[in-house]
Amino acid sequence: MATSTSTLQFQLLRPSNLFLRKPSLLISSTPKTHLTQYLSHIHSPTKSTYSPFRSLSSSSKPRFSVSSSESNFGGFLSNQKRSRGFCSERRRVVAMAGGPVQKSEEEWRAILSPEQFRILRQKGTEYPGTGEYNKFYGDGVYTCAGCNTPLYKSTTKFDSGCGWPAFFEGLPGAITRTADPDGRRIEITCTACGGHLGHVFKGEGFKTPTDERHCVNSVSLKFSPGS
Template sequence: MKNIAIVFTCALFLACRGNSQETTQTSAEESGTEASYPVQKTDAEWRAQLTDMEYYILRKAGTENPGTSEWLRNKEKGTYVCAACGHPLFKSETKFDSGTGWPSFDRAIEGNVAYSIDYKIGYKRTEEHCANCGGHLGHVFEDGPRETTGERHCINGAALDFVPNQ
């Protein structure tokens, strides 16, 4: 009887979870509120405009495989713009090789990228969106070049188009 009581107590102890262990993940869709962006289109309009990969990343917050972006090794001077709406997001002079397999920048064009928090993979990350259409771009981390901002904007290349300098 004593052994049963010990096992029951241990099971009860392990099953208990305090509130401090829970992470709440509320997206705009779940909370019933939706962020408002200047460019608004229906899902059908986005599907018609974007390639399958662009739609997956920009509208469904997907991630492309590392090393697959056409912009990963681009050295041209110019501006990276949102593939959905053409909004300028990153300047080529802020791009650096992070070794992660995704195009990386140490800063965005001020005011042109919006941020939110996600817990999709079990821990807090800062998600980046186009501030004009709300398209998912990637995430920002604090392991970038220390000599500049210390930030690494890890961006899906399929979320970007490139406009070379004239």
């Protein structure tokens, strides 16, 4: 009986097998495997076997890729520069081409003197011998008083003795010819803005290369010295 009691006491005092086990046995291998996969896919985003961020897959929007954003932003700036370059180039070409000038009657009245408006926009005529450029022969270019479009070179001006500035030809494409309603004369206007210049006459016997006389109101012109 004493022996049995001693044996029982020894067994009670003996540490449990649970506490003798190695701590590593308490950790399941499954969480370790998932943790390893999780970490490996964070550092290797190109792998497709497992992704902890399925809600942000390639088909989802918006994307939060810094490198992609920088690339797209750089492309946007590049396109903007090309666009601005194209627009600025287009504006330069249009300016060189001298496109049509269209204004309302009120706008013309605001920028022209009463006499200029009467002649340029209402097809009036200045009194003969009174024009500023009737007897003027400086070297340069005559432009439209309404829109500043070049119309005549000074080398084409001659003295007709008629009381108005006379030119034997205009710059290419600058002058538009329109027959008057009665068919007796041909009106000449600025092609760009339609401003009335005067009339053109042919076959008057002037010793000019074209045998034409552009009879122009001085008020319709502005002179710019130089070639």
